[in-house]
Structures are given as C-alpha cells and as structure tokens.
Amino acid sequence: MDAIEAKTEVSVVPVTNTFGALEKEITDPIVYQLVRVDGDGRLVPATQDEIMVVEDLLEDDKCEPKLVPDTRQISESCITEGYLMARNLFQVPEEKSNVLVDAVPDLGNIDAPEKVAVHGLNPFSELSDFDQSVRTETCFHSQDASNEDMPSTSAAGSSWKPDFSKLEGKICLDNLTVKELQETFKATFGRETSVKDKQWLKRRITMGLTNSCDFSCTTFIIRDNVVVKNGEEQIYHRVKSRISADSEDGVANSDSRGSLGDRDNRINDDADLCGEDVSTSAFESCNVTKDLDTEQRTAKRARKPTKRYIEELSELESRESSEKLASPDKISRYRFACPQTHMRPTKNVRSNARPLVTREDSLGGSGIQIPFVSRIRRSRPRENFMPLLKLQPCGMDMVTRKVTSAFDVSGPQEDKRNNDLIKSSSSPGWTQQPLIAACEKDDHYSGMKIVELDNDVEPNDCSEYNSDDNVVTVPTQKGGMRRKHHRPWTIDEVVKLVEGVARYGAGRWSEIKRLAFASCSYRTSVDLKDKWRNLLKASFVQLPAEKGILNSRKQASVPIPAAILRRVRELADMQGQFPPGLSTGKSSGHSSSDRSVHDARSGFL
DNA sequence: TTTAGGG
DNA sequence: CCCTAAA
Structure with missing residues (x-):
C-alpha cells in the first residue's frame, strides 16, 4: 500500500548535476532533479506530467527560499536521502551570507517587505495580523532567540540546514524584538536580514519553518506564531479560542495550502480539522511506516492539485x-x-x-x-x-x-433503450431513472423553466413523467460529447404527437410542442419532429404487412399500437408525407373509414 | 428561433 | 439524439 502510494509521489531532491533540472532552477547553483520515489525506494526520473505538476507547485513558491511544495513529498526525500533527517547540526556562516544569497537567489528578492507586498496575497500576512488580535496570554517568551542562532563554522557553499533540535519549549514570535526576530530569521534561513518589519519577519519565519523539511521532521509545530512542541501543543490548544484555532490550522497546514491561499487570499475555515491531526501530521509526515489511516489524515498536506x-x-x-x-x-x-x-x-x-x-x-x-x-x-x-x-x-x-x-456509468446501457420503438407508458424502468440521471449534468435544463401554461388543447397526462423531468446530458468519453439521456416515448406522448400533427399539421413542431407538449418540457420541437419521422417510417414499414406483425415479434419495448401507426400513415398520406423511398402508394388503398374520421378531424388543414 | 434533414 | 444549414 505504501509502495503504491509512493509511486504516485513526486519528490524534489537535490542532485549534483543538472540532468533533468527544471528550467526554473537553471540559474540556481543548487539544482534539483525531479524524481519519483518508487516503491522499493529507487529514484525514478519524473515523467513530463509530473514535472508539469511540480512546476505548477513551484510557480506559487517563487519567493520561497526552499523548494518545499509539500512536506510529504519531502518526507520521501528524507527517507531516500537519509542525510536530511540525520543532519541536525548546522552552522550559520555569518560571513558567508553573500554566498548563501547567491545560492538562493530568490531570497534576495524577498528581503524587502515591499516585495512581499507585491505578491500581496500572502496567507500569512492575514494570519499574523489576525493572530495578533486574538493572541492569548498563554504565549510566553520562554526562549531567547539567540538559542536558535548557531555558531558558524560551515564551509562556504555547503548546504545550510536549520537546527531545530535547539528548539525547546515554545517561542512566541510575537514577543520577540526586531533584533531577536532577525536572529531567528537568520537561524531559520541561514542568512542575515536587515528588515525591521516585525510583521514581515514573523511571516517569513513562520513560513520558513512551516515549509521546512527539517522542521517538519521535528516534533515542533507552529501555532499562532508560536513554535511549540508537539506534546505541549495539545495543552496549548485547549486554551485557545475557537476562532484562533481556525487560523492556527491555516498556519499549520499552510505548506499544502499556502500557495493556494497565496493566490486567492483567503483563510480556510477548517472547522472539522481537529488539533490532533494538525499536531501529529508534522511528525508523522516523516514516518516511514504510514498506515492508510494516517495517510488519509496527513493527506491534508498532500500535494497541491494542478x-x-x-x-x-x-x-x-x-x-x-x-x-x-x-x-x-x-x-x-x-x-x-x-x-x-x-x-x-x-x-x-x-x-x-x-x-x-x-x-x-x-x-x-x-x-x-x-x-x-x-x-x-x-x-x-x-x-x-x-x-x-x-x-x-x-x-x-x-x-x-x-x-x-463515474458520471458515465449509464453510457453503455443507454443503447439498449436507444431504439425507435416506444415503451409502454407503464414502463417500470423509467420511474427509477432519475436516480441515475440525477448524477448527470444538464446544460439545457433551462428548458424546464419554460413551462407554458396556455395548455388549451387537452389535459396532458404526461404529467406523471414531468414530475421529474430530468433533461440530463452527460459528457461521454467517446462518441458524442454529451447526450441527452434517452427518454423513452410513452404511448401517451405518441398519441399526443399524432394528434398534434393532425391538428396543426406536420412541420408545425413548435406549435405542437407548445400546445400539446406544454407540460412535457423535455420534449423539444426537434424531438417531436424526430419522433414523427420515426413514426412515419415505422408506420410505412409495418402497415403493408399490417395486423399480423404487430405483436408477433417480441420487442424489447412495447411496440406502437397498430392503430396509432395507422393513423400516422393516414396523416402522412393526407399531408403529402411519405417516407422517402418507401412509396406505398400514398393515396391508394386505405380503409375508407379511417380516412373519413381523419378528414373530419383535420378539416382545417 | 424554427424547420428540415443528415448523422 | 445530436448537429447544422437554411429560412
């Protein structure tokens, strides 16, 4: 299970050559290769699709110092590379800050608060602003920020890693001075900053920590600008107000949603996300053995959709x-x-x-x-x-x-019903159709709204069907793009159609639709026309042999009563219609009785 | 928008 | 049923 899951994961791991490097990073001394961690731990070069996905992710993290689109993905990196997890000690090369800036060019851009303002839609800006107003007294300054500041002895150009092992207890960013924040910033990002803006510093640090693989491998989490240990967080959470908790979740999960929020400027109202999930997810994200249930919960941090x-x-x-x-x-x-x-x-x-x-x-x-x-x-x-x-x-x-x-399940079965023969009005299958149809989409539902009430013709009793007139279409994989769910014609409808033709004449489909099918909104005039065409054909096919054939063959659906077909042909004959190619002598042998009835009725034609 | 016809 | 041309 884990193996399957791993196959779908995409990780960005540093490599030493530029093979497969993303275009974005060509200018970066530190080159990342997109790989997929296979089930057995092998690194498989990413496919083009995966690269595109990650590129999508990177787009939003342009200003991020580290490429950490997803802690879960990074956790894979941790597993694979090992050293990421093992490395706990780090040194900040104080005099090497320039080198580091070079190594992470984008970091230079974010140095100025104005730059952030340009990006503007930073979720953390809201969070920190917001959190300040709801900050509780439980936030205390238990650590000196200098605790995070490490002596610098690392060699030039060596990759820098923050040391979260030095974090003990909580650190409330809100209580830190600018100087302390700057030092914390240095501890977090490994470089100096001259920014005096506390707000910005806090945002930056919070973001840096949240997006940091190393940090997520610790038991620390970030809550409301406070770095707390996993265990303590539970207690801490208890005293938080509800509204504050909401924003906390936003922070804790920001690595998976931050980029989204970045663009959309919103805060998630994650009311159903309990604190336990949040607090454990960071830890578990670095756990190699994840059961499925854990996977589900930590999935909150799954990769951002394209x-x-x-x-x-x-x-x-x-x-x-x-x-x-x-x-x-x-x-x-x-x-x-x-x-x-x-x-x-x-x-x-x-x-x-x-x-x-x-x-x-x-x-x-x-x-x-x-x-x-x-x-x-x-x-x-x-x-x-x-x-x-x-x-x-x-x-x-x-x-x-x-x-x-899933929407398409009814597709194959559709053809069975898709014949020209008419089902009986009591077709039991139809009443259950809406259940299937309800899952489908309709673009033409507007037709349902137009229900004309000038029904001066007859009390249409297709009402038993129009109660749930699901005029539904479904986008299908193959064939037509969307197809109206086949709605079997009932005998009632056919009768109405025939009578409508008799009254208003074949071709006046709009009239017939409006007057005779007013309550059957799902039948369009085109439908009527098509049906009439089919009836016509059927009538001329069946009539020559007439009476015998009607019910002889067992049809999937109930055949049209011969009487109706007969009338169809009469009408067709009378109106000069006849199926092209099937000339049965239009005005020759008819039963005179039918004709007389017909004449009387369609006198106005 | 409706009608007619092909697919 | 869908699509489109033509009116």
Missing part, C-alpha cells in the same frame, strides 16, 4: 451549483451519488478580500482544499469539449477522469 485539476473539478461543480438553482431537490440526489465533494464557504478575515468558496475534495483520499474557480469563459459549457480532449488525451487528471467516468 490548475487543470482545479479547473476541471470546478467546472463540474459549477454545473452542480447551476443545477442546484434549477432544482433544489436534485442536488441532494446528486450528493447521494457523489458524496465525495461538498462546497464550503469560507470567510475571509481581510476586509478587502472577497469571500472565497472552496471545497474539500477527498478524491483519491486526499482532503485537499481546492479553491473554487468559476469559469467565466463561456456562458454555456464548451460543446466541442471532447474533440479537444481527443487532441490531448492526457488533458485530464486521473482523478478527474475517474469523476467523469
């Missing part, structure tokens, strides 16, 4: 939300079938930021917070969606693909 993944899922859910508007009770059924996702509105502490909707996606066992991005691209979902996918079959994420296929 943009495309976010987009695709959001598109699905945007349709879900649309459907919610159209029919509130539909959503519950949909949920029943697809309980894995749920929307979660979150409030933003910042006044200048709009509330952002995220949802927790537990697909693939990873409860990743995914921002809900609404696609403003088009009013209607792209129709030629599948052709695009065909051009790029790898377009969808695996997870997304699973989602789509």
Whole structure:
C-alpha cells in the first residue's frame, strides 16, 4: 500500500548535476532533479506530467527560499536521502551570507517587505495580523532567540540546514524584538536580514519553518506564531479560542495550502480539522511506516492539485451549483451519488478580500482544499469539449477522469433503450431513472423553466413523467460529447404527437410542442419532429404487412399500437408525407373509414 | 428561433 | 439524439 502510494509521489531532491533540472532552477547553483520515489525506494526520473505538476507547485513558491511544495513529498526525500533527517547540526556562516544569497537567489528578492507586498496575497500576512488580535496570554517568551542562532563554522557553499533540535519549549514570535526576530530569521534561513518589519519577519519565519523539511521532521509545530512542541501543543490548544484555532490550522497546514491561499487570499475555515491531526501530521509526515489511516489524515498536506485539476473539478461543480438553482431537490440526489465533494464557504478575515468558496475534495483520499474557480469563459459549457480532449488525451487528471467516468456509468446501457420503438407508458424502468440521471449534468435544463401554461388543447397526462423531468446530458468519453439521456416515448406522448400533427399539421413542431407538449418540457420541437419521422417510417414499414406483425415479434419495448401507426400513415398520406423511398402508394388503398374520421378531424388543414 | 434533414 | 444549414 505504501509502495503504491509512493509511486504516485513526486519528490524534489537535490542532485549534483543538472540532468533533468527544471528550467526554473537553471540559474540556481543548487539544482534539483525531479524524481519519483518508487516503491522499493529507487529514484525514478519524473515523467513530463509530473514535472508539469511540480512546476505548477513551484510557480506559487517563487519567493520561497526552499523548494518545499509539500512536506510529504519531502518526507520521501528524507527517507531516500537519509542525510536530511540525520543532519541536525548546522552552522550559520555569518560571513558567508553573500554566498548563501547567491545560492538562493530568490531570497534576495524577498528581503524587502515591499516585495512581499507585491505578491500581496500572502496567507500569512492575514494570519499574523489576525493572530495578533486574538493572541492569548498563554504565549510566553520562554526562549531567547539567540538559542536558535548557531555558531558558524560551515564551509562556504555547503548546504545550510536549520537546527531545530535547539528548539525547546515554545517561542512566541510575537514577543520577540526586531533584533531577536532577525536572529531567528537568520537561524531559520541561514542568512542575515536587515528588515525591521516585525510583521514581515514573523511571516517569513513562520513560513520558513512551516515549509521546512527539517522542521517538519521535528516534533515542533507552529501555532499562532508560536513554535511549540508537539506534546505541549495539545495543552496549548485547549486554551485557545475557537476562532484562533481556525487560523492556527491555516498556519499549520499552510505548506499544502499556502500557495493556494497565496493566490486567492483567503483563510480556510477548517472547522472539522481537529488539533490532533494538525499536531501529529508534522511528525508523522516523516514516518516511514504510514498506515492508510494516517495517510488519509496527513493527506491534508498532500500535494497541491494542478490548475487543470482545479479547473476541471470546478467546472463540474459549477454545473452542480447551476443545477442546484434549477432544482433544489436534485442536488441532494446528486450528493447521494457523489458524496465525495461538498462546497464550503469560507470567510475571509481581510476586509478587502472577497469571500472565497472552496471545497474539500477527498478524491483519491486526499482532503485537499481546492479553491473554487468559476469559469467565466463561456456562458454555456464548451460543446466541442471532447474533440479537444481527443487532441490531448492526457488533458485530464486521473482523478478527474475517474469523476467523469463515474458520471458515465449509464453510457453503455443507454443503447439498449436507444431504439425507435416506444415503451409502454407503464414502463417500470423509467420511474427509477432519475436516480441515475440525477448524477448527470444538464446544460439545457433551462428548458424546464419554460413551462407554458396556455395548455388549451387537452389535459396532458404526461404529467406523471414531468414530475421529474430530468433533461440530463452527460459528457461521454467517446462518441458524442454529451447526450441527452434517452427518454423513452410513452404511448401517451405518441398519441399526443399524432394528434398534434393532425391538428396543426406536420412541420408545425413548435406549435405542437407548445400546445400539446406544454407540460412535457423535455420534449423539444426537434424531438417531436424526430419522433414523427420515426413514426412515419415505422408506420410505412409495418402497415403493408399490417395486423399480423404487430405483436408477433417480441420487442424489447412495447411496440406502437397498430392503430396509432395507422393513423400516422393516414396523416402522412393526407399531408403529402411519405417516407422517402418507401412509396406505398400514398393515396391508394386505405380503409375508407379511417380516412373519413381523419378528414373530419383535420378539416382545417 | 424554427424547420428540415443528415448523422 | 445530436448537429447544422437554411429560412
């Protein structure tokens, strides 16, 4: 199980050559190669897809001194490389700060607070601002910041590692002076800083610690600008107010969501994430033997989904939300079938930021917070969606693909029902259809809204079906991009259609639809036309042999009563319609009785 | 937007 | 059923 899981992980580990280096890092003396940790611990070069995924991750961490998109991934690195975990002692080369700056060029950019302001959407900025106001008295200054400041003896150019083993008790960043913060900064990042901005320093340190592999390998965690030990955190957590706890979670999980928040400027309202999960996750992330349950919980820190993944899922859910508007009770059924996702509105502490909707996606066992991005691209979902996918079959994420296929379960069976013959109105299978259909999406549900009530014709009794008029379409993998769920025609509908044709004439499909099918919103005028065409064909095929054939062959669905077919042909004959190629002598041998009835009725034609 | 016809 | 041209 772990092996399987490991295969899907992508790790960024330092290597000594530039083989496979990401383009982004070409300028960096420290080169990272993207590898995948195989089940047996081997390092497998990453595929192009994985590289793209990681590139996505790196994009958001541009200003990060270290490439730590995910502690879990790093934990793999720890396992693989060993030295990462073993290395506890480190020295800050005080006079080598320039070298280090070179080694981590981006760090120079973040030195100035203004630079952060440019990036602006830093989750920690909100957190620290926020935390200050809710800071509790339990935060005490038990350590001198100089404890973190190590003597510097390391050689030039050697990779620097922070020493968290020196951390004992708690350190409340809020209580530190600027100087202490600067020293803490140095201990954390291994370089000096001249920034006087306490806020910025705290943010930086918090972020650095949170994103640090070495730190996550310790039993320390960060809570509310306070570095605490794992055990003590429990006690600490108890005295925290609820609202504060929310923000804490945001901090503790920021390595998995920080980049998201970075972009979206939000704070997660992680009400259901208990403190225990948070406190243990950091420790367990470096545990080699992880049972599945642990995996699930630590999955909170799983890798950030790709943009495309976010987009695709959001598109699905945007349709879900649309459907919610159209029919509130539909959503519950949909949920029943697809309980894995749920929307979660979150409030933003910042006044200048709009509330952002995220949802927790537990697909693939990873409860990743995914921002809900609404696609403003088009009013209607792209129709030629599948052709695009065909051009790029790898377009969808695996997870997304699973989602789509889940919607698609009814696809193969569809063809069985997809015949021109009409089911009897008492078809028992249909009443259960909505359960399946509820899981599918409809772009044309707008048709349901337009229910015209000028039903001056007859009391349409297709009402037994329009109670749940699921006009649903489903994006299919192959073939058509989306297909309306085949809705078998009932005899009632056929009769209405025939009568409608008789009254208004074949071709007036709009009229017939509006007047005779007012309550059957799922039948479009085109549907009527198509059905009539089929009826016509059927009638002319069956009529020559007529009466004998009707029920002789067992059809999957109930055949159209001969009487109806007869009338169809009469109408067709009368209106000059006849199936092309099947000329049965349009005005020749008819039963005169039928014709007379017909004449009387369609006199206005 | 509706109709007609092909797929 | 879907798509599209044509009106």
